[in-house]
Structure formats: C-alpha cells, structure tokens
Amino acid sequence: GGKDPEPATGRRRDPKGTRDRLVRAALELFTTQGYHVSTTPEIAAKAGVAEGTIYRHFASKEQLLNEVYRAGVRVFTTIVRDTPAGLPCAERLERIATGWREVAARNPHAARLVFVSRVRSLLDPRSRDAAKELRDEVEKLIASGKAAGLVRPGAVEVWADIWLQIIGLMLERVANKEWTPDQAAPRLAVERAWAAIAAASALSEPSPMSPPTPPPEHPAPSG
Structure with missing residues (x-):
C-alpha cells in the first residue's frame, strides 16, 4: 500500500x-x-x-542573503577542517579542492554565491567573519606548508590569494557545467594552483594527483 x-x-x-x-x-x-x-x-x-x-x-531580503551566504561558506569551511592534518600540504590542498569541486557540481548555486558573486558589500559582520574563517583556514594550511619548506618564500596571504583565485575559476566552470568533475581540466587547474605556490623542491616530487610510476615488467629478484 x-x-x-x-x-x-x-x-x-x-x-x-x-x-x-x-x-x-x-x-x-x-x-x-x-x-x-x-x-x-x-x-x-x-x-x-x-x-x-x-x-x-x-527581517529583510538582505538578511536572507546573509543567511544563505553563511550556510554556503560553512559547507566549504567544513571540508577544509575535515581534511586530515597529517597529510602533506599539497595533498591536503588537493583534497580540499576536490571536495569543493564535488560541492560545485552538486550545488552550483552555493559555489557561485561563495566564490563568484559580487556580494561582499552586502555582507553583515557575521557573514564577513564566516568568510574570514574560511580564508584563515586556507592561510593556516599554506603557512604550515611554507614552514615545512613546501611553499615558496613570501607572504602567505599572497599565496592564499593565488591558490583561491585559480581554484575559484575552476569551481565557477564546474558550477556553470562548462567542466564536469571527471574531465581532466579541473584536475589540471588544481595541479596548476599548487604549482603556482609550491617551492621548487616540492615540485620535483611527484604530485599526489599523478598516477604512480608502474613497476618494471621483470623486477630484479630480491636477496
């Protein structure tokens, strides 16, 4: 029945x-x-x-916008905070970008509001604090990478800006259905974002997104 x-x-x-x-x-x-x-x-x-x-x-249309904005920011901030702290900087950033990309594919409106829409002048103090929390989490992660010698010398704020700009463009294209999450383009954007801020020594190591090198066909016998 x-x-x-x-x-x-x-x-x-x-x-x-x-x-x-x-x-x-x-x-x-x-x-x-x-x-x-x-x-x-x-x-x-x-x-x-x-x-x-x-x-x-x-109370108003502006309050509605701010509630919607904070809800969106919380989704992206949670993904940053849930990324395991023990991973290397490049891998953590890659996991964050992948999580954000999945949100952009599933909920394009939230990704557009947080990363694309020009609403900063309409944000109330609580929304500005929420946006700052998200950015602070990314800066903290990049600062830890810099301390480990994996991120270029220079101002962490600048590297966070560059990384977020490239990832934001990727999210916009995924949200607009110009790119699908399974295409190579979003992955390449994530790799380029890391390459833009990584120390030269970090770039000589294999990327966490690169496929592993296949073993030789006839490995030498051990012992």
Whole structure:
C-alpha cells in the first residue's frame, strides 16, 4: 500500500521546511539573475509561499542573503577542517579542492554565491567573519606548508590569494557545467594552483594527483 497523502496543512506546520525552501529559492535566484534584480515576490513564488511568509522568517531580503551566504561558506569551511592534518600540504590542498569541486557540481548555486558573486558589500559582520574563517583556514594550511619548506618564500596571504583565485575559476566552470568533475581540466587547474605556490623542491616530487610510476615488467629478484 502507498503512503497516506500528506495533509494539505502539512506545509504550514513545518516552519523549518518553509525556511529551507525560501533559502533554496533565494540562493538560486541570487546566483542566476543577481541579488538586486531578484524580488521578494519572486523568491516567495519560487518557494511556493506568500510574500509575507518571508518576513516571518527573515527581517529583510538582505538578511536572507546573509543567511544563505553563511550556510554556503560553512559547507566549504567544513571540508577544509575535515581534511586530515597529517597529510602533506599539497595533498591536503588537493583534497580540499576536490571536495569543493564535488560541492560545485552538486550545488552550483552555493559555489557561485561563495566564490563568484559580487556580494561582499552586502555582507553583515557575521557573514564577513564566516568568510574570514574560511580564508584563515586556507592561510593556516599554506603557512604550515611554507614552514615545512613546501611553499615558496613570501607572504602567505599572497599565496592564499593565488591558490583561491585559480581554484575559484575552476569551481565557477564546474558550477556553470562548462567542466564536469571527471574531465581532466579541473584536475589540471588544481595541479596548476599548487604549482603556482609550491617551492621548487616540492615540485620535483611527484604530485599526489599523478598516477604512480608502474613497476618494471621483470623486477630484479630480491636477496
């Protein structure tokens, strides 16, 4: 037997579900047609609610943007923090970029909002703090690579900027479906991002993304 149909009032009794739908609708509209062009009636219509419902959950369109932005940043920051600390810098950065790439393929709107959209002037202090936390995590990792002699001498902030710029371009192309995660292009972008900041000695070692060298066909007998 099938499930009983959901009562017509089910949506009204689920404020979290309504809020989630508003967040998803706003995220999509803000990143496809832009924040300023997107109106609250459009957001409400896309979420399937009355416009007044928005203001029961959010004080303003700007607050809605900030909630959506912080939720997106948290996803990317969590991936950085969950990367095993014991790995070499290049491998940790590669795992982070791969995790971010998977998010961009699965949730392109979140990737666009965090890495592509020009919303900085609209961010409130909490959102700016969230963005700074994400950047600080990346800088901390690159600083540890520099301390280990794996990252070029120079300002860590500059190397973080360069790495994030290249990875951001890759995420934008994946989010726009110009590149698919299984193509070579995203992997090459990640390799180029590392090559741009790596010390010369680190580049002479095999990349964690390179296939291992095959063993010789007839290995010499041991002993």
